[in-house]
Amino acid sequence: MPFAIVVIGLSLLLLMVAFRSIAIPVKATVGFLLSLGAAFGATVAVFQWGWLSGLLGVPSQGPVASFVPIIVMAVLFGLAMDYEVFLVSAMREDYVHHRNARAAIIVGARNAARVVTSAAVIMISVFISFLFSHDIDIMPIAFALALGVLVDAFLVRMTLVPAVLALLGDRAWWLPRRLDRVLPHLDVGRRELPRPRHDRRHRQGTRPQRTHHTMNSRADAGAHATTAPSPRRQRSGNAPRPNEECT
Known part of the structure; x- marks a missing residue:
């Protein structure tokens, strides 16, 4: 539990500094928790309850090892934040230049969709390959990471993130002035570049x-x-x- 609090707290702070927003870090953290919950739930259903265990070739059923949640949480958090930065930084760059929230979502999703999709497919393929080892200690980690990346990349980042940003509009990029003065400036979306006009x-x-x-x-x-x-x-x-x- 302390490990999760430290990781989530640092992610909120760093994303707030990078994107100068409150809604973006909260949305990213909630999306990560959804992906993590889906990965843990499916792992328990397969390796403890026996759902689809014969199809996946699970050698035995029983409690999952205690180190599995820590490894899955750490790796999945890094991949989820990478996908979030790829997607939202492209939107942020277009929004800073043109100040059109809806157009920024379309342009950013169009530019970053291929990168996120390619990275997710590569990682899912790597994790699925470890399922063929039939090792009872490695299979839960590989299954949880493969399902977690699948849910996070295609359901959370590519579907829920643009939908939430479209509902929020310009409020998604709002940050209080006092907090803006205190936080350091980190130019992730190339904010300092001059506009084309x-x-x-x-x-x-x-x-x-x-x-x-x-x-x-x-x-x-x-x-x-x-x-x-x-x-x-x-x-x-x-x-x-x-x-x-x-x-």
């Missing part, structure tokens, strides 16, 4: 200065070319004419 205006504003400078330089070069006598004219003025040579 600002860049275009800045470039348009600097083009006339460069053009004026180049025009002045070209005008000076032209004036210098007109004032300086050409070598041909100098040679033609100093050389004697053909009539003078004859006379």
Whole structure:
């Protein structure tokens, strides 16, 4: 229990610092607890109660070892927070640039969906491969992690997170001013980058200065070319004419 309190407390604080929000850390922690509960419940049903034990090839039924919940909680927490950061950081970046909560959800989910899906499929495949070991100590951990990642990635992060953010709207990114002053700033969503519109205006504003400078330089070069006598004219003025040579 103290381990869970420390882990959840640190996750709330770090996510609050990263995303400058109160709703985002609470939602992420609640989603992790849902995934953890689903993983523990399915593990107890299969390895203690015997549900689908013959299909999965469980050698024996009985109480789960005491170290299984700790390992499952630690690994699943790290993977769940990774998926949360991948998904919400893309939404945060678009929201900071355009201040449109609904469009930020769509853009962020579209950009991060492939990354989250690929990472989840890889980890699920790895955990399922350990089920073929038929080791009574390894199989509960592998089964709990595979089911936990499946629920967390596809049900919690890819379904519940966009739905909750859409219901909250701009309130999902709200943070009290006093708390904003106390918390350090961590630029996860590249908040400090200039907006594209600002860049275009800045470039348009600097083009006339460069053009004026180049025009002045070209005008000076032209004036210098007109004032300086050409070598041909100098040679033609100093050389004697053909009539003078004859006379």
